[in-house]
Amino acid sequence: MTTLDLTPVARRSRLTWELLDAWVMCRRNLMKTWRVPELLVFATIQPVMFVLLFSYVFGGAIDVGPDLDYVDFLMPGVFVQTVIFGAMMTGIGLANDKEEGLIDRFRSLPMSRSALLTGRTLADLVRNAFIILIMLLVGLAVGFRFGDTTVPAILAGFGVMLIFSYAFSWVSAVIGMSVRSTEAAQSGGMIWVFPLVFASSAFARVDTMPGWLQAFADHQPVTVTVDAVRALFLGGPVADDLLLSLAWCGGILLLFGPLAVRAFRRDAAG
Amino acid sequence: MTDHPAVLVEGLRKSYGRHTALAGLDLLVAEGTVHGVLGPNGAGKTTAVRILATLLAADGGRAEVLGVDVLRQPQLVRPRIGLTGQYAAVDERLTGLENLEMFGRLYRLSARTARARAAELLERFDLAEAAGRQAKTYSGGMRRRLDLAASLIMAPAVLFLDEPTTGLDPRSRQAMWRVIADLVRDGTTVLLTTQYLEEADQLADRVSVVDTGRVIAEGTTDDLKRQIGGDRLDITVAEGCDLGGAAEVLARSGTGAATVDADERRVSVPVSGAGILAEVVRGLDEIGVTIVDVALHRPSLDDVFMTLTGHGAAPAGATGPGGPGGDDGPPGPRTGDDERDLVKA
Numbered sequence: 001m002t003t004l005d006l007t008p009v010a011r012r013s014r015l016t017w018e019l020l021d022a023w024v025m026c027r028r029n030l031m032k033t034w035r036v037p038e039l040l041v042f043a044t045i046q047p048v049m050f051v052l053l054f055s056y057v058f059g060g061a062i063d064v065g066p067d068l069d070y071v072d073f074l075m076p077g078v079f080v081q082t083v084i085f086g087a088m089m090t091g092i093g094l095a096n097d098k099e100e101g102l103i104d105r106f107r108s109l110p111m112s113r114s115a116l117l118t119g120r121t122l123a124d125l126v127r128n129a130f131i132i133l134i135m136l137l138v139g140l141a142v143g144f145r146f147g148d149t150t151v152p153a154i155l156a157g158f159g160v161m162l163i164f165s166y167a168f169s170w171v172s173a174v175i176g177m178s179v180r181s182t183e184a185a186q187s188g189g190m191i192w193v194f195p196l197v198f199a200s201s202a203f204a205r206v207d208t209m210p211g212w213l214q215a216f217a218d219h220q221p222v223t224v225t226v227d228a229v230r231a232l233f234l235g236g237p238v239a240d241d242l243l244l245s246l247a248w249c250g251g252i253l254l255l256f257g258p259l260a261v262r263a264f265r266r267d268a269a270g
Numbered sequence: 271m272t273d274h275p276a277v278l279v280e281g282l283r284k285s286y287g288r289h290t291a292l293a294g295l296d297l298l299v300a301e302g303t304v305h306g307v308l309g310p311n312g313a314g315k316t317t318a319v320r321i322l323a324t325l326l327a328a329d330g331g332r333a334e335v336l337g338v339d340v341l342r343q344p345q346l347v348r349p350r351i352g353l354t355g356q357y358a359a360v361d362e363r364l365t366g367l368e369n370l371e372m373f374g375r376l377y378r379l380s381a382r383t384a385r386a387r388a389a390e391l392l393e394r395f396d397l398a399e400a401a402g403r404q405a406k407t408y409s410g411g412m413r414r415r416l417d418l419a420a421s422l423i424m425a426p427a428v429l430f431l432d433e434p435t436t437g438l439d440p441r442s443r444q445a446m447w448r449v450i451a452d453l454v455r456d457g458t459t460v461l462l463t464t465q466y467l468e469e470a471d472q473l474a475d476r477v478s479v480v481d482t483g484r485v486i487a488e489g490t491t492d493d494l495k496r497q498i499g500g501d502r503l504d505i506t507v508a509e510g511c512d513l514g515g516a517a518e519v520l521a522r523s524g525t526g527a528a529t530v531d532a533d534e535r536r537v538s539v540p541v542s543g544a545g546i547l548a549e550v551v552r553g554l555d556e557i558g559v560t561i562v563d564v565a566l567h568r569p570s571l572d573d574v575f576m577t578l579t580g581h582g583a584a585p586a587g588a589t590g591p592g593g594p595g596g597d598d599g600p601p602g603p604r605t606g607d608d609e610r611d612l613v614k615a
Contacts, residue, residue: 028368031364032364101355102361104325104359109373110378
């Protein structure tokens with residue numbers, strides 16, 4: 001029925017296969033993103049609205065101290081907010097694959113078990129990097145300026161955001177693999193992000209919040225990441241927040257990576 | 271050829287909570303044959319296929335494909351099987367070619383072989399012209415063919431088809447049947463689940479009838495049909511016509527005694543196929559009987575169940591191919607399968 005030699009390429013290590021499979025999956029997801037540009041546009045419009053609303057509507061009412069323009073304070077917060085919401089696309093995409101029966105097909109293939117997830121999260125990382133770039137242009141247009149800092153520090157700031165984005169993609173992957181429908185992934189993936197984003201230093205200073213909330217807001221991953229990015233972009237002491245942010249991301253990856261792979265292996269129906 | 275059966279299932283059990291999907295299922299499929307698993311929704315067909323395709327762990331029993339235990343060595347089974355489910359599992363946003371290339375790469379073919387194999391399969395399944403179009407623009411039948419092509423990339427020795435024509439219009443169904451028949455000629459072993467006796471009859475060498483997670487009958491479709499009496503011809507005649515005479519005409523052409531329902535003015539007789547229809551009509555015309563209605567009743571899954579279990583195959587969709595629920599729309603959610611099993615059992 002075929003004249004082709006269908007012997008699989010065998011002479012490769014496990015890790016090579018893992019990477020090749022992940023690349024195939026990543027490419028597929030990027031092609032999909034490219035073909036549904038509406039989604040990318042909507043994903044950008046939302047943070048742009050936040051920039052405009054916060055800088056023009058709330059900006060005057062939010063006190064960030066005498067030495068700082070609110071838009072300079074705001075942009076690092078919006079960047080982090082953008083990537084955490086962007087990371088939630090990972091779960092939605094996976095839930096959609098599951099609903100379409102694609103996950104079943106992938107699971108019946110001799111492919112690497114975790115490549116589907118690695119490929120998906122990497123594709124979302126690329127997508128998030130693109131959105132950050134757009135957001136940077138929007139920020140510069142509304143008056144955002146880097147402060148007393150260096151080019152390596154600015155690049156490090158974007159690096160931290162991408163690491164943060166990648167870590168939360170895995171949280172989202174666990175949600176996407178655990179729910180039964182795309183709709184559930186959409187709502188379930190977002191609800192818990194709101195308190196994380198708003199009870200943080202993203203839009204207002206934590207020391208203006210009530211004491212009980214400060215206890216949470218001061219230590220949670222969004223705050224430390226926003227503070228680290230802010231320091232890297234505007235200048236100021238950075239070491240503590242940077243280390244805490246990286247520790248949070250590492251912890252999240254260590255916990256949710258294996259959980260997501262387990263959810264993928266587990267029977268999708270049961 | 272090996273000395274192993276293509277598929278061997280013994281006492282396979284699977285429960286979802288308190289619901290029993292498989293209650294000791296047995297199957298034996300010889301290499302190079304088509305085996306039909308016939309049963310209504312909720313009978314456990316999909317669960318059995320999912321276990322055999324390494325997607326689901328069983329609670330107990332034995333399941334082997336080509337002599338390899340699917341529960342212990344799934345990674346050895348995967349390269350040798352193909353699976354096509356009830357819904358076409360292809361990526362809607364990729365083109366037909368891109369879909370097959372992607373799956374080929376994931377089967378670990380080299381990039382060049384994956385591409386060549388994709389082109390070959392698209393040609394074979396009459397999709398070459400649509401190769402560059404996104405799968406979301408495909409009709410239901412094309413999507414199903416693409417899905418089948420994806421499961422054939424490695425020319426698997428054993429192919430699992432889970433209700434391959436559910437939801438297809440009659441023409442697409444015929445096309446699908448031809449494709450499956452071709453595969454079998456090439457030596458592929460096929461395990462096919464279906465709700466349609468007609469489909470099993472068309473394709474399968476042997477059939478296992480499954481009810482509530484167990485096999486309740488096994489044999490060739492001819493065996494089954496013999497058991498349930500085959501086709502039946504119903505003729506309704508006009509008011510004032512000779513029912514007794516009509517019964518005699520039908521009995522001459524039928525394979526058994528004719529029965530008369532005087533109230534409905536209907537005469538029925540078991541027959542073997544529609545071939546005798548002309549003869550019957552001529553015979554009735556000769557004795558001056560006017561025909562109001564002619565119906566050839568083919569045995570359905572319902573009849574099989576009525577005969578074997580005394581109850582019908584309750585759930586909808588058992589009326590025959592193209593019956594209620596059959597449409598050519600986009601594929602529905604995949605995750606619903608086993609839930610449906612739970613509800614309808």
